[in-house]
Amino acid sequence: MSAVHQVLAGVGPHDAVSEQARVWRRLLSEAGYGGGDHAARIDPGVRDGFAGIEALRPAPEDLVILRFSAWSAPLTPLASSPQRKLLHFHNITPARYLWSHAPVVAVQCAVGRTQLPAFARAARVCTADSEYNADELRAAGAVDARVVPIAFDPERLAKRGRAPGGGSPLVLSVGRLAPNKRHDLVFKTFAAFRAEHAPGARLLCIGEAVSPSYGELMEQLAAASGAGEAIELTGSLEQADVNAAYAAADVLLHLSEHEGFCIPLLEAFHFGVPVVARRAGAMEGVGGEAVLWTSDDADPAVTAELLAQVTGDAALRDEMVRRSGERLAAFSFDRAADAALTAVGDALA
Secondary structure, three states: OOOEEEEEEEEOOOOHHHHHHHHHHHHHHHOOOOOOEEEEEEOOOOOOOOEEHHHOOOOOOOEEEEEEOOOOHHHHHHHHOOOEEEEEEOOOOOHHHOOOOOHHHHHHHHHHHHHHHHHHHHOOEEEEOOHHHHHHHHHOOOOOEEEOOOOOOHHHHOOOOOOOOOOOOEEEEEOOEOHHHOHHHHHHHHHHHHHHOOOOOEEEEEOOEOOHHHHHHHHHHHHHOOOHHHEEEEEOOOHHHHHHHHHHOOEEEEOOOOOOOOHHHHHHHHOOOOEEEEOOOOHHHHHHHHOEEEOOOOOHHHHHHHHHHHHHOHHHHHHHHHHHHHHHHOOOHHHHHHHHHHHHHHHHO
16 A cells, blocks of 8 residues: 655644644554655654654655645655645635744745645645635645545543633633734723623633744733733643633634634534634634624624623523534534545545
8 A cells, every 4th residue: 555644844732734634644544554744844842743854755656745834945846746646735824914023934924825836736636624725725726626624633622731710701712823813803802891891801812922022012912901910821731721721711712814724613612612703714614603703893892792792691602502513513523534535545546
C-alpha cells in the first residue's frame, strides 16, 4: 500500500491545523496507511508526532497531503514534485489584518494566497474545511474542490483541568488574539453587558497573541474598556483547562471578521454553551440556527442585549442548547472521517 505523508507550514501544541493533522494520522494509521507528518516549523511545545520537512522522503507512488494555511519556502517545491498530491485548504487570514502587528506572518499569508492556484492545479484532489473555503479553492482554479469538514473529536474535550473562578455570569471568548478576531469589539460588548445588565459578570479570553506587541495592545484595550477588572486574558492554556472553562461558561462570544471554520462554535455546542456571534466567513455555515447572530455593524450595546437575553432567559437557553445538539450531529466524527478517507482514496486511485 502506498504511504501517505502530511506536510504543514508549521505545527503547534494547540492550533487547529496541527490538531487536524494528528486526527487524520490516526485515521490513516487505522486504515493501514504508513507515512509520516512533516512541518517546516515545529513549535518547541510539540513533543512528538512531527518531523522536519527535510526528513520527507516520499516514494514516487506515495501521496502527499499538503495542509495549506500559509506560505513557507520549504513547501514551494512540492507543487512540482512527482508524487500524487491532495491539497487541504484551511484558509489563509487576509494579510491586511496583520501588516501592522505581525509583518512576518502577513508576508506568509500574502504569498500563500498568490501560491494557492499553483498548488490547486497540482493536486489530484482539493479539499476544504467548509463550503466557504471550497469556494476560495474554486476561485483559485481547483476543478474538484470538495468539503471535508473538521473531524471534531469529543474525546479531546473529556479531561477537566482548573475551573475558572470569579464572578457570574461567565462570558467566554476562545481564539488567538489577532486583529481579524476583533477582541476590541468583544471588550466593548462585554463592558456594555456588565454596565447595563450584569455587574458581576466576568470575561475570560483564551488564546495566544499573534505577537507580543499585539498582546500588550489587547491588555491596554481591555483595561480601557471600562470593565478591565473583570476581563482576564489567559494566553494559551492546556486543553484540560480550556475544557473546564467551557464547562463553567454561561455564553460564548465570538465577533471575528474572518473565519475559515471556527471550531470554538462546535466546542461550545458540545458543552451546551449558548453562542452569540457575528456572521463572518464560514461561521454561519457551521453554526446555522443554533447561534444568536449579530450583524457586522451592530452597536456593542445591541450585542450586549443578546448576551442578556441568553443568560437571563431559561427557555431561550434551552432552545439554543437543543439546536446546538442538532447542529453538532451534522459534524459527527464518523462522517468527517469517512469523507477524509474517501478523499485520500480518490487521490491515490
